[in-house]
Amino acid sequence: MKVLHTADWQLGKPYGRFTPELRAALTEARFDVIDTLGKAATEHSARHILVAGDIFDTEGPEDRTIVQAVSRMERHPCHWWLLPGNHDFARNGGLWDRVRAKAGDRITILTTPEPRELEDGAWLLPAPLTHRHNLDDPTEAFDTTQTPGARLRIGLAHGSIRDFGSRGETNNQIPPDRARRASLDYLALGDWHGVLKIDARTWYAGTPETDRFQNNNSGHALLVELSPGADPVVTPLRTGRFHWLIRERTVSSAADFDADCAALLSETDAPNTLLQLTLAGITDLTDRVAILAKIENDLAHRLRFLDLRDENLVGRPTENDLAALDVEGTLGIAAQKLNALSQSAGPEARIARRALERLLVEYNREDQA
Incomplete structure (x- = not known):
């Protein structure tokens, strides 16, 4: 029976x-x-x-x-x-x-x-x-x-x-x-x-x-x-239609993250997938910006739903990152102060890192316009 x-x-x-x-x-x-x-x-x-x-x-x-x-x-x-x-x-x-x-x-x-x-x-x-x-x-x-x-x-x-x-x-x-x-x-x-x-x-x-x-x-x-x-x-x-996935990734570069994304999409039915994605690691600031752009402009649109948790993905500016912001006037001064604050041990360090990252994003956006 x-x-x-x-x-x-x-x-x-x-x-x-x-x-x-x-x-x-x-x-x-x-x-x-x-x-x-x-x-x-x-x-x-x-x-x-x-x-x-x-x-x-x-x-x-x-x-x-x-x-x-x-x-x-x-x-x-x-x-x-x-x-x-x-x-x-x-x-x-x-x-x-x-x-x-x-x-x-x-x-x-x-x-x-x-x-x-x-x-x-x-x-x-x-x-x-x-x-x-x-x-x-x-x-x-x-x-x-x-x-x-x-x-x-x-x-x-x-x-x-x-x-x-x-x-x-x-x-x-x-x-x-x-x-x-x-x-x-x-x-x-x-x-x-x-x-x-x-x-x-x-x-x-x-x-x-x-x-x-x-x-x-x-x-x-x-x-x-x-x-x-x-x-x-x-x-x-x-029997289920939707897949609810939990993924945790330690990221070291934008190239590594691109490879992770390609592997994820190849093994899932993306339109029927809800993903909780937790990212951690330390990357160049430019790479962190590229990773988040990849998520916002590509991965999130492919999936049915994305719950991103990126608080522990830290972007540290390189000399090249800072050189891109090494301009005269208020912008350059702000970049230097934020960089110094981001490397401190105080509670403002995390906010400073996010602000520096946003400054780089907006500067590059204006530069490409």
């Missing part, structure tokens, strides 16, 4: 830090990934898609968000099993009553912990959350849950196997050996946004469409092949 395991869609996520155009693209990608999941299930003969919580980003999404989600799911012949998580927890008269009113027969909403028989002898044990933060282990009842005639027992839950600190929820704690304790053939988890194997029978699928800068192997779903008495065969499938 094959199932597709996914989680943490967080439909309706606002992406407030981005431009309206990028917010719209990221939002649409999260709806599109529902179709990607449905097609993947059909392609791999998985009749069931298990969604381990946080289908929606809040417990009060707009009607359009609900309708888009339901209509996309119902375009595919598989069955969708939806578990409330900590962002979209179950409560009477809440979100899931609204979803249920619009959903058809291919969607089952698991707002109660009763086991469900997916197929003959294949039982699903859900652990829906009823509060954002639960002090109790949501999977504790799995150990004693009866599944008559079971050939397969599959757990579905949303919570933390371990303390993820600031990167994940510290409530809704689940013991790492729950699959063994409850005789589960597979425990499908949500909450952690990347693919994470806890043991052979316990996995996080992560979010199918990456939503933040974090190196956690996100943008996947898990194809799970189950056989009675055997460990499952789990295969990550790439």
